[in-house]
Amino acid sequence: MATKVSIAEFQATALDSIPKLASLSRGTFRTHKTKKIQWRLVQLRKLYWAVEDYRPQLLAALRQDLHKADFEAIISEIDWVLKDCLFMIKHLESWAKDEKLGSPAVPPTFSLMKFRIRKEPLGTVLIIGPYNYPIQLLLAPLVGAIGAGCTAVVKPSELTPACAMVLKELIEKRLDTGAFAVVNGSIPETNALLNEKWDKIFFTGSDVVGKIVAVKAAETLTPVCLELGGKNPAFVTKNANLALAARRLMWGKTQNSGQVCMSQNYVLIDKDIVPTFIEFLKVAYKDMFPNGARASPDLARIVNPRHFNRIKKMLDNTKGTIVMGGQMDESDLFIEPTAVLVNSTDDSMIQEESFGPIFALYPVNSLDEALNIANAVHRTPLSLFSFGSKAENNRVLNEMTSGGATLNDTYFHGSVNTVPFGGVGDSGWGSYRGKASFDCFTHFRTVAETPSWADSLIRVRYMPYDWGKLRMLNRLTAQKPNFNRTGAVVKGFGYWTALVFGLGASSAKGAFLRWLVILAASYYARQR
Ligand SMILES: NC(=O)C1=CN([C@@H]2O[C@H](COP(=O)(O)OP(=O)(O)OC[C@H]3O[C@@H](n4cnc5c(N)ncnc54)[C@H](O)[C@@H]3O)[C@@H](O)[C@H]2O)C=CC1
Numbered sequence: 286m287a288t289k290v291s292i293a294e295f296q297a298t299a300l301d302s303i304p305k306l307a308s309l310s311r312g313t314f315r316t317h318k319t320k321k322i323q324w325r326l327v328q329l330r331k332l333y334w335a336v337e338d339y340r341p342q343l344l345a346a347l348r349q350d351l352h353k354a355d356f357e358a359i360i361s362e363i364d365w366v367l368k369d370c371l372f373m374i375k376h377l378e379s380w381a382k383d384e385k386l387g388s389p390a391v392p393p394t395f396s397l398m399k400f401r402i403r404k405e406p407l408g409t410v411l412i413i414g415p416y417n418y419p420i421q422l423l424l425a426p427l428v429g430a431i432g433a434g435c436t437a438v439v440k441p442s443e444l445t446p447a448c449a450m451v452l453k454e455l456i457e458k459r460l461d462t463g464a465f466a467v468v469n470g471s472i473p474e475t476n477a478l479l480n481e482k483w484d485k486i487f488f489t490g491s492d493v494v495g496k497i498v499a500v501k502a503a504e505t506l507t508p509v510c511l512e513l514g515g516k517n518p519a520f521v522t523k524n525a526n527l528a529l530a531a532r533r534l535m536w537g538k539t540q541n542s543g544q545v546c547m548s549q550n551y552v553l554i555d556k557d558i559v560p561t562f563i564e565f566l567k568v569a570y571k572d573m574f575p576n577g578a579r580a581s582p583d584l585a586r587i588v589n590p591r592h593f594n595r596i597k598k599m600l601d602n603t604k605g606t607i608v609m610g611g612q613m614d615e616s617d618l619f620i621e622p623t624a625v626l627v628n629s630t631d632d633s634m635i636q637e638e639s640f641g642p643i644f645a646l647y648p649v650n651s652l653d654e655a656l657n658i659a660n661a662v663h664r665t666p667l668s669l670f671s672f673g674s675k676a677e678n679n680r681v682l683n684e685m686t687s688g689g690a691t692l693n694d695t696y697f698h699g700s701v702n703t704v705p706f707g708g709v710g711d712s713g714w715g716s717y718r719g720k721a722s723f724d725c726f727t728h729f730r731t732v733a734e735t736p737s738w739a740d741s742l743i744r745v746r747y748m749p750y751d752w753g754k755l756r757m758l759n760r761l762t763a764q765k766p767n768f769n770r771t772g773a774v775v776k777g778f779g780y781w782t783a784l785v786f787g788l789g790a791s792s793a794k795g796a797f798l799r800w801l802v803i804l805a806a807s808y809y810a811r812q813r
Pocket residue numbers: 413414415416417418422440441442443444470471472475476489490491492493494495497512513514515545546638640667708713
């Protein structure tokens with residue numbers, strides 16, 4: 286039974302207050318208080334309890350904005366962020382510690398210089414969120430920013446206004462308001478934010494807006510993390526478990542009504558198995574929606590009429606045949622999970638990002654053909670999925686790149702909150718989640734400390750230059766390549782000595798273990 290809650294009407298943040306909010310956040314960073322691990326831990330703990338305490342409002346807002354079922358809202362948004370907070374809290378101290386740098390990064394000659402990596406917060410960051418997972422995709426980066434010791438201004442999507450207002454209240458009531466602020470609004474407010482100087486901008490959304498953000502950031506050489514979309518392919522071969530592939534690919538298009546940037550856009554499937562696969566898709570549909578998708582309490586709706594009509598247009602423009610689903614109703618923003626069998630890779634169903642419950646099936650003659658098509662449609666998608674034999678799945682991984690990949694399933698690689706997630710090329714720059722979220726907002730600053738007494742050892746660097754000293758240093762430290770000009774390894778004296786004395790092992794540890802076994806065996810033989 287849903288708890289009755291009240292959610293404030295959406296209100297955009299006053300444009301003239303935006304520079305002040307940014308300046309306040311920058312000023313707080315300059316107090317250096319965010320560098321204290323204890324301060325970060327307290328903010329993370331407060332965020333944890335804020336999300337927990339605002340659970341009823343968050344659930345209601347997700348229902349209001351996206352008709353998102355509580356079950357989905359809990360696993361992919363609310364509990365997701367809670368787990369993020371706990372993971373960051375648990376590991377923060379060890380991640381934030383200085384890392385000593387030794388061999389092999391630092392040659393023995395320089396081991397006295399106390400090389401280390403200091404983890405420093407980047408500063409004051411801007412986080413811009415999309416509409417599809419309005420809570421998770423705004424707060425998960427914020428967890429990273431807090432963990433790293435940054436201050437932040439966050440901008441939720443205006444397309445999910447109820448979530449935006451709950452997020453504003455939750456953050457402003459519970460976190461340090463000098464360090465963290467929420468700006469609500471659309472293009473004017475985002476532009477006002479982009480006119481400020483940030484130490485990093487973390488953007489999740491479309492590639493079109495991603496470019497606007499990147500161009501604006503370039504003006505001030507501000508680093509950006511871009512989490513964008515993609516035209517993600519799935520490959521299904523004769524060696525796949527077809528029933529399972531159909532069920533799993535259906536799931537990819539039903540969670541959040543397919544408004545998931547990492548779900549499949551199109552399926553490249555061996556032509557001989559197309560009819561069977563379609564039958565299995567229908568079985569999966571019936572299992573998931575025994576009374577039809579429209580009647581299901583679990584299926585989210587499309588966020589607004591603009592996105593509804595964008596998806597509808599893809600279906601209106603296709604020259605393919607709808608083989609599953611196809612119903613829609615604008616008054617309810619409902620689109621049925623829909624599969625379209627297409628016969629051209631120029632089809633709207635392949636060329637446009639679906640970001641909804643619809644996807645294409647394209648029959649191919651071979652995996653070669655499938656790989657050629659996928660590479661031509663989008664060479665660097667956010668995800669790919671391969672359902673085939675081990676060798677076929679390896680070929681797909683090897684011959685096509687993507688931000689992440691799942692074999693024998695849809696986006697499992699992106700369904701676990703602690704493993705790195707991000708795109709490649711034009712589907713995204715940089716990654717986050719788990720330790721990667723901490724790293725995303727951290728500067729890895731190399732520090733060296735030269736002891737005063739070591740000056741005589743490093744005198745060689747001072748003018749007037751002394752060739753004799755340099756030659757002596759080189760005699761002590763110079764390394765010789767073990768390869769010749771053709772790129773081949775030279776099997777000289779050193780190679781054969783290492784081979785014989787190392788008992789054929791490829792590492793010192795391996796050689797040690799082999800010697801240990803031989804010594805133990807000879808000792809045992811002598812005892813008998
Ligand atoms: N890689 C990832 O993790 C994810 C990527 N996406 C991608 O995001 C897109 C859907 O999300 P949307 O919210 O529709 O993205 P969007 O790019 O339209 O909006 C994202 C944010 O940018 C702001 N914005 C919109 N137009 C702007 C403009 N002209 N100037 C400045 N700011 C602007 C919005 O207010 C919003 O906060 C899809 O393309 C999807 O593939 C969505 C979720 C996750």
